[in-house]
Amino acid sequence: MDIKDLDTPIPAIDLDRVEANIKKIQSYCDKYNINLRPHIKTHKLPSMAYKQLKAGANGITCQKISEAAVMAAAGIKDILLTYNIIGKTKIEPLANLAKQTNLSIAIDNKVALDTISQAAKLAKKEIKILVEFESGNKRLGVQTTQAALSLAQEIIKLDYLTFDGLMTYPCGEQAGKFIKEAKELFSQANIEINTVSVGGTPTMYSVHKVAGVTELRVGTYIYNDVNTIGSGAAKLNQCALHVHTTVISRPSKNRAVIDAGSKTLSSDLTNPEYGQGYGLILEYPEAVIYKLNEEHGIIDLSACNKKPKIGEVIRIVPNHVCVVSNLHDELVTHRNGIVEAVLAVWARGKTR
Amino acid sequence: MDIKDLDTPIPAIDLDRVEANIKKIQSYCDKYNINLRPHIKTHKLPSMAYKQLKAGANGITCQKISEAAVMAAAGIKDILLTYNIIGKTKIEPLANLAKQTNLSIAIDNKVALDTISQAAKLAKKEIKILVEFESGNKRLGVQTTQAALSLAQEIIKLDYLTFDGLMTYPCGEQAGKFIKEAKELFSQANIEINTVSVGGTPTMYSVHKVAGVTELRVGTYIYNDVNTIGSGAAKLNQCALHVHTTVISRPSKNRAVIDAGSKTLSSDLTNPEYGQGYGLILEYPEAVIYKLNEEHGIIDLSACNKKPKIGEVIRIVPNHVCVVSNLHDELVTHRNGIVEAVLAVWARGKTR
Numbered sequence: 001m002d003i004k005d006l007d008t009p010i011p012a013i014d015l016d017r018v019e020a021n022i023k024k025i026q027s028y029c030d031k032y033n034i035n036l037r038p039h040i041k042t043h044k045l046p047s048m049a050y051k052q053l054k055a056g057a058n059g060i061t062c063q064k065i066s067e068a069a070v071m072a073a074a075g076i077k078d079i080l081l082t083y084n085i086i087g088k089t090k091i092e093p094l095a096n097l098a099k100q101t102n103l104s105i106a107i108d109n110k111v112a113l114d115t116i117s118q119a120a121k122l123a124k125k126e127i128k129i130l131v132e133f134e135s136g137n138k139r140l141g142v143q144t145t146q147a148a149l150s151l152a153q154e155i156i157k158l159d160y161l162t163f164d165g166l167m168t169y170p171c172g173e174q175a176g177k178f179i180k181e182a183k184e185l186f187s188q189a190n191i192e193i194n195t196v197s198v199g200g201t202p203t204m205y206s207v208h209k210v211a212g213v214t215e216l217r218v219g220t221y222i223y224n225d226v227n228t229i230g231s232g233a234a235k236l237n238q239c240a241l242h243v244h245t246t247v248i249s250r251p252s253k254n255r256a257v258i259d260a261g262s263k264t265l266s267s268d269l270t271n272p273e274y275g276q277g278y279g280l281i282l283e284y285p286e287a288v289i290y291k292l293n294e295e296h297g298i299i300d301l302s303a304c305n306k307k308p309k310i311g312e313v314i315r316i317v318p319n320h321v322c323v324v325s326n327l328h329d330e331l332v333t334h335r336n337g338i339v340e341a342v343l344a345v346w347a348r349g350k351t352r
Numbered sequence: 353m354d355i356k357d358l359d360t361p362i363p364a365i366d367l368d369r370v371e372a373n374i375k376k377i378q379s380y381c382d383k384y385n386i387n388l389r390p391h392i393k394t395h396k397l398p399s400m401a402y403k404q405l406k407a408g409a410n411g412i413t414c415q416k417i418s419e420a421a422v423m424a425a426a427g428i429k430d431i432l433l434t435y436n437i438i439g440k441t442k443i444e445p446l447a448n449l450a451k452q453t454n455l456s457i458a459i460d461n462k463v464a465l466d467t468i469s470q471a472a473k474l475a476k477k478e479i480k481i482l483v484e485f486e487s488g489n490k491r492l493g494v495q496t497t498q499a500a501l502s503l504a505q506e507i508i509k510l511d512y513l514t515f516d517g518l519m520t521y522p523c524g525e526q527a528g529k530f531i532k533e534a535k536e537l538f539s540q541a542n543i544e545i546n547t548v549s550v551g552g553t554p555t556m557y558s559v560h561k562v563a564g565v566t567e568l569r570v571g572t573y574i575y576n577d578v579n580t581i582g583s584g585a586a587k588l589n590q591c592a593l594h595v596h597t598t599v600i601s602r603p604s605k606n607r608a609v610i611d612a613g614s615k616t617l618s619s620d621l622t623n624p625e626y627g628q629g630y631g632l633i634l635e636y637p638e639a640v641i642y643k644l645n646e647e648h649g650i651i652d653l654s655a656c657n658k659k660p661k662i663g664e665v666i667r668i669v670p671n672h673v674c675v676v677s678n679l680h681d682e683l684v685t686h687r688n689g690i691v692e693a694v695l696a697v698w699a700r701g702k703t704r
Contacts, residue, residue, distance in 0.1 A: 005441070006441070007439075007441035007442070007445075007704050008439070008441070008704065009703050009704065010704070041646060063646070063647045064647060083600070083611075083647065084600040084601055084609075086598055086600050086611075086662065086663050087359075087360070087598055087663060087665075089357070089358070089359035089360070090359070093359075108601050108603065109601060109602070109662055111662040111663045112600070112662075134603060138607075138650070139603075139609065139643075139645065139648055139650055140600075140601040140603045140609045140648070141601075141603060142603075143603060143604060246438055246439055248435070248436040248438050248464070248492075249436055249460055249461060249492040249493075250461070251460065251486060251491075251492045251493060251494075251495060252495065255490075257436075257491065257492045259435075259438075259703075260703075262618070262620065262675060263675070263678055263701075263703050264703050266614070266618075266619060267618060267619040267620050267621075267675075268614065268619050269619075291491075293491065294393060294415070294674060294675060294678070295415045295416060295435065295703070296491055296492070298490070298491055310438065310461055310463040310464075311438050311439060311463045313439075322646060323614060323615070323619075323646060326615050326646070326679075327678075327679075327701065327703075328701065328703070329701045349615075349679065349680065349681045351361050351611075351612075351615050351616050351647070351679075351680070352359050352360065352361065352362070
């Protein structure tokens with residue numbers, strides 16, 4: 001079956017591009033002796049995780065227990081959860097996960113440590129703990145190297161838990177400064193930092209410049225998107241996921257409506273320097289998807305010389321490809337436009 | 353089980369509020385002799401559709417074939433699809449749907465008419481057609497009453513298809529003007545307009561003022577959200593869906609991070625006059641969820657006297673509740689905080 005004949009809307013994945021993207025970042029990591037631990041949040045597919053592992057990745061990264069449980073059920077044996085797991089409802093699911101796979105978890109507070117400690121005891125299984133620090137993203141993470149050390153000292157006291165190192169996102173100058181300072185402080189306290197894990201596709205090819213980094217976590221690179229292109233980390237011909245959509249109305253001269261709205265593309269915008277609207281239309285790059293309802297995308301065609309007809313199928317590179325994967329129960333893979341498989345996105349919707 | 357003990361993040365639905373919301377709009381429609389045809393896009397649940405039908409609704413509204421197929425499989429016998437169904441891939445699924453339920457479809461162009469005509473022939477089953485007109489939303493719909501008439505005249509020529517009337521969204525002054533003009537024009541052409549279907553929760557209690565309206569389509573009223581409150585169509589105590597989420601980090605004095613990001617709440621913002629950020633926190637209404645990553649919500653607490661602790665569960669009224677239903681495989685229903693059921697959101701993710 002040719003992908004031109006697919007029912008729309010549907011995301012279609014170019015497997016040759018996927019494999020080239022995997023190979024490229026793995027070669028970079030191999031060259032600089034950095035472990036690669038892909039974040040599966042972008043694809044949410046065990047089959048893609050296995051492609052990454054087969055190419056040389058040292059394990060995978062997940063965000064939530066339920067997401068990791070899908071990957072563990074698929075047989076993946078080394079998983080990092082970059083998330084504060086908190087609360088009594090999490091203890092049993094986390095213990096079940098720990099029994100199935102070798103687990104590391106990044107945390108920034110003692111409440112998370114308490115939950116994880118109870119889960120590890122219940123599972124009677126070692127869990128490695130990393131301390132997350134803030135390095136410019138203003139999201140979470142400990143704020144000082146002293147706070148990181150205090151948390152590491154708490155970790156060391158607990159049965160079944162091992163302090164493994166530090167974790168942050170993204171990785172720039174501020175991360176480098178923190179790592180340097182932490183290494184000195186931890187060394188004085190006789191605590192070894194085995195792993196320094198950093199993340200982020202936009203800066204992925206410069207992490208070797210940050211002294212002390214041992215591991216790179218990246219997700220978006222496998223498909224790429226308008227954000228990745230805008231940040232300079234990929235080119236348009238490295239975008240592996242296109243959303244196929246049909247023009248369903250041409251109400252006026254410069255307006256088209258497509259069958260892909262926020263349920264298909266998400267409402268994520270991009271940096272205004274990277275692009276306008278809700279994604280880039282391959283066939284009409286001058287067009288702007290300026291508004292989304294749930295099932296409708298509204299397009300301004302005023303900058304287009306050629307304009308699409310009703311019934312025409314057009315392809316969209318999403319602004320943010322990870323959230324697109326999350327919206328779809330299934331997607332199609334292809335090579336050179338010939339469908340290989342329809343895949344259920346097993347780890348989509350796993351928010352807990 | 354008390355909803356305070358639920359694993360997070362999860363949407364929880366107050367059934368008493370749902371039933372009160374259903375009763376209120378049904379009473380309004382009964383009073384003014386307007387048919388009510390709820391849009392199931394908000395709940396995506398056959399059980400909620402049955403509550404609406406039992407209260408007096410004349411049928412339901414769906415947006416896509418696959419969404420309607422879930423409702424038809426659940427036994428619902430009167431469905432309006434407010435969507436241009438276009439392309440050869442749609443013919444067989446649409447024919448299958450038409451065999452299972454009494455179907456009406458709203459269209460604005462002849463390409464859609466051709467697809468639907470082929471499906472009706474394949475199913476050997478009548479499909480009623482409404483002509484969608486634009487009434488201020490600048491999305492789709494025919495632009496003139498003459499264009500509506502021309503399309504109706506095409507519909508009448510085709511086997512298995514019946515022209516049923518007009519459809520629009522939203523319903524304001526412009527809709528009223530169009531309806532009046534169309535009634536005159538169609539009357540001159542000897543074509544009867546049986547149904548005039550209008551939609552939109554914000555204006556739902558004023559549609560009786562628009563002459564000629566026979567049917568109201570509304571969806572959001574069943575749960576309500578920040579948008580509905582802002583538009584004046586509901587109050588906070590009529591919001592039936594709350595997203596339960598846990599505070600997982602307090603990196604600094606005025607910042608909290610919760611386990612609900614764009615995968616849980618969506619990236620939909622609201623009208624700046626209605627509210628700031630990505631939803632209203634019931635327990636901390638002064639707090640602003642100013643940023644979402646996929647699994648993290650970042651909250652500014654600077655306006656709060658009391659501030660939440662790590663591990664605390666807080667409840668969020670979403671900006672746009674329909675897209676929240678779409679993100680979750682399951683949700684919980686309760687009465688007075690005691691869980692009644694865990695429901696699979698059967699019609700979520702149905703984009704085709």
